[in-house]
Amino acid sequence: MNAAFMRAIPVLKVLKQEGHEAYFVGGSVRDSLLKREVGDVDIATSATPEQIINMFPKTVDIGKEHGTIIVVTEEESYEVTTFRSESTYSDNRRPDSVTFIKSLKEDLRRRDFTINAMAMTETGSIIDYFQGKEHLKQKKIHTVGNADERFSEDALRMLRAARFSSQLKFTISLKTVEAMKANAKRLAAISVERKTVEFEKLLKGVNIVYALNILYETNLLSYLPRVSGKVMQLTQIGEKLEQTSLNERSELWTAVVKSCGIENIELFLQEWKLPKKVIHSVMKNVRIWNILNNSSWDTFKVYEAGITTALEVERIRSVIEGTQPQYEIVKSLYEQLPIRSKQDLAINGTDLIHMYGKKPGKWVSDILNKLEEKVLEGTIINTPSTIKEWVLQCKMKQEKNY
């Protein structure tokens, strides 16, 4: 049994000692059967949230009314959820209205896909009422039971189907795809934040082109912000992303906006409700990429970008344009830079104010900008004496002109 489950066994044991049923469920069971890395281990139990809270010394109530309590152990924390049915979801993962029940089978029956609807006991036996194992073998995504019902409980599940197909390199069963087509418009009611999470996971997968085509065929693409007419461009990046691992959010979104030729990038990213930090970093990448403008790196471009952004842009550009990344060139240009920012200049604003004997003002930054340019060009060497000499000459020239 996977080490992540071994660490969680004591939690199952406590629940069982108190006379309740308890199992590992969901994505961790699926991933361990696929021999993929196991992420969060989730537990389902017949114990009620109150009972769970009373059984463990440290718990966090993150949604008692939805049946989920976090049990904190010395090593990790686990989501422990009471068996439930009749779920409708509107937030990220937790259903709005639930009925607590005593049957594992009923709990598994209301889950999205057969591959996600298996449970595992503490001895490693798999409980599989809905052919999950068989579907893992066939690499097929099927909803549990009636697909229309599953998608009307939570329309995000349609995007989840596409995202799992991309992550796991699975195909989606015909019936499920038909139901995705029939229910596509339900996606309009889902929050953008939830869609973004799924779309990013899809883009980080290995079967991206297939998944994007499913979104197009089922018309789900129309319910994602501003990409409905971009299926060709998206599949072109999809092909490239499948060969590489652009995994960082800002890298992925830079690839998307550059390849889709998005005009108002900030607005586009805001519509996807991305955090300000990601938007800022994508905008910076795009600005530097545009400065490169299909020519190669030079001292000024590397200076303007800064080494981190330069390397990131080079990485994304090499993926999208199918070129070899020029890391060595970028690094050696950076190493040869006489200064790496204005702060590296051998004199600063205070020195200038002393030399000129004038009040601080815009003139200080004007001179520093000029100096920065000259030092980068190599026309002035960055030592206090050469810079002071240049400044004094400028001062004299100015005084002459007055």
Ligand SMILES: Nc1ccn([C@@H]2O[C@H](COP(=O)(O)OP(=O)(O)OP(=O)(O)O)[C@@H](O)[C@H]2O)c(=O)n1
């Ligand atoms: N809309 C949803 C979301 C989740 N689930 C169920 O809750 C489990 C846990 O959900 P989540 O952690 O979101 O997904 P995972 O399947 O664990 O996959 P991953 O961790 O890779 O996102 C799923 O396996 C599935 O059984 C569901 O039925 N419907």
